[in-house]
Amino acid sequence: MRFSFIPAVLTLVSTVAAQTITDVWQTTWDKAQLLSNPGGNTVTFGAPGDIGSADIVVNDTSTQQTMAGFGSSLTDSSAQLFAGLKSQNEGNYWKLLDYLFNTTNGANSAGFSYVRVPLGASDFSANVYSFDNSGGPSLGSTITELLSTFNFEAAPSDLLSTLQDIMSVNSDVRLHVLPWSPPAWMKDSNSMNGGSLNDQYTDAMASYLLKSLQGFKNAGLPVYAMSIQNEPMNSDGTYPTCNMPVETEAAIGKSLRSLMDSNGFNDTKLIGFEHNWSNAGDYPVQLMQQAGDAFDGVSFHCYEGDVSNQEQFTSQFPDKEVYFTECSGTLGSDWWTDIKWYMDNLFIGGPQYGSSSGLMWNLALDSNGGPKLPGTDSCGGAGCRGVVQINDDGSWDVNQEFYALGQAAKAVIPVDPNGPYAQRVDSSVGGDSGWALLVSAYATGRATAGDQTRYSLVVTNWNDGSDSGWNPQSVNATIEFRGKQATYTFPVGVTTLSWYADGN
Numbered sequence: 001m002r003f004s005f006i007p008a009v010l011t012l013v014s015t016v017a018a019q020t021i022t023d024v025w026q027t028t029w030d031k032a033q034l035l036s037n038p039g040g041n042t043v044t045f046g047a048p049g050d051i052g053s054a055d056i057v058v059n060d061t062s063t064q065q066t067m068a069g070f071g072s073s074l075t076d077s078s079a080q081l082f083a084g085l086k087s088q089n090e091g092n093y094w095k096l097l098d099y100l101f102n103t104t105n106g107a108n109s110a111g112f113s114y115v116r117v118p119l120g121a122s123d124f125s126a127n128v129y130s131f132d133n134s135g136g137p138s139l140g141s142t143i144t145e146l147l148s149t150f151n152f153e154a155a156p157s158d159l160l161s162t163l164q165d166i167m168s169v170n171s172d173v174r175l176h177v178l179p180w181s182p183p184a185w186m187k188d189s190n191s192m193n194g195g196s197l198n199d200q201y202t203d204a205m206a207s208y209l210l211k212s213l214q215g216f217k218n219a220g221l222p223v224y225a226m227s228i229q230n231e232p233m234n235s236d237g238t239y240p241t242c243n244m245p246v247e248t249e250a251a252i253g254k255s256l257r258s259l260m261d262s263n264g265f266n267d268t269k270l271i272g273f274e275h276n277w278s279n280a281g282d283y284p285v286q287l288m289q290q291a292g293d294a295f296d297g298v299s300f301h302c303y304e305g306d307v308s309n310q311e312q313f314t315s316q317f318p319d320k321e322v323y324f325t326e327c328s329g330t331l332g333s334d335w336w337t338d339i340k341w342y343m344d345n346l347f348i349g350g351p352q353y354g355s356s357s358g359l360m361w362n363l364a365l366d367s368n369g370g371p372k373l374p375g376t377d378s379c380g381g382a383g384c385r386g387v388v389q390i391n392d393d394g395s396w397d398v399n400q401e402f403y404a405l406g407q408a409a410k411a412v413i414p415v416d417p418n419g420p421y422a423q424r425v426d427s428s429v430g431g432d433s434g435w436a437l438l439v440s441a442y443a444t445g446r447a448t449a450g451d452q453t454r455y456s457l458v459v460t461n462w463n464d465g466s467d468s469g470w471n472p473q474s475v476n477a478t479i480e481f482r483g484k485q486a487t488y489t490f491p492v493g494v495t496t497l498s499w500y501a502d503g504n
Helices: 076-088 090-101 157-169 199-218 246-262 283-291 307-314 335-347 400-409
Strands: 023-028 054-066 069-073 114-119 174-179 225-227 269-276 297-301 321-326 357-362 388-390 396-398 423-430 437-444 453-461 475-481 484-490 493-501
Touching: 023 400, 054 437, 054 453, 069 400, 076 090, 076 157, 076 388, 090 157, 090 396, 114 157, 114 357, 174 199, 199 225, 199 246, 246 269, 246 283, 269 283, 269 321, 283 297, 283 307, 297 307, 307 321, 335 400, 335 453, 335 493, 357 400, 400 493, 453 475, 484 493
Parallel strands: 054 475, 069 114, 069 357, 114 174, 174 225, 225 269, 269 297, 297 321, 321 357
Antiparallel strands: 023 493, 054 423, 388 396, 423 437, 437 453, 453 493, 475 484
16 A cells, blocks of 8 residues: 655656756745645756855765665554554555655655664563573584574564565565674573673574574565674663674674675675674774674664764775664754754765764654563663654654654655665855755766756754854855856755756
């Protein structure tokens, strides 16, 4: 079941004149625009003149990483809420999935295309479980014997059914799967909550992960990427976690990559680290030094450090992929302040420092930031906020994370069904008010040779005067592209705009 909402003002056909901006999406600080089209006159590139108070230069001859997409994590708690919504109000359920995941070019939706999925329990599950709660040395000594009670169906049925529904809306969604902990019997703590993996189970853990991949495949859910351990430097006794030294993850990675290649998962990416920016120059660098051939790249979280720390990794391994896979909103925080930070650090800043994805934590939570695993101390204080809030009455609301993600996603989703995702291209900002604009630029190729490339800008104007009271100021900017110039006035907020031209 699929809904498609395409406003007439945004209808875009292949006959649109080259280098004419007709596709505009905007979210403003005052919520006057919420991932919507602001209307106004068509903006056309013409002969260059004086620059505006800010001047954006797009250099599409200098290309960077190919984007994988933007999205969030479908935890057990999120899936439980989605399933409850489907049962209570199926129409609202499908409208929400479409609003989140429809990537049709021009559709009234965020265009999410990347979903991260825990393997087994996390801090947002109803109970602690793995896919092999009963395995272990009592069953024998071989890996086959150790894992003889592996059961992929230990995952809540809501999780798999929600994923299948998401895939029915967007069959190109990239699934990224990873455990919060190995099964308890593999660990020195004999518990999924805290502790470390016993070294003797390195190969068994690799086989466990392979079986998980096979489980998803058998459920009709192809996996784009797998990671070995969420936050391997974190051991917390109140929810599934595991301290995993670099050499252990490296050993599992080598074993798992061989198993993946010999079992039909050659194209599934293996992504390492999955922890904070603050350690970008240490753990992930050592991981690539020890097992670089096994891993396609690494991923980062936002909870310590700064996005610029990613450069400590990319400067040493420029050919490895970088993903950004987790950051959580906090209940009660300021709407516009959050959006500014997300764009600066995650959805514009992240790609500028090499990220090919941008993900928030829970896709959906309730108004209290739950349901959480009983007894967990995670998301303390005010509590975590989901990208979506699902309410008891069968309604839903989207939060600031939705709008920030959607503004970024609009610039990178394919133009055509089964077409390529965008590639980041270089851009710069000058002029007296250039400081007020954060900009990323993209080029999206086409499924058919000869069709024009879509060029897109994601622009944040954060000149709100918040440092000295409150005085939001629009920025009249010029955009330079291949010797032509266009003029656009950016309100305080985030604007995503696109035009079409022959590709390089």
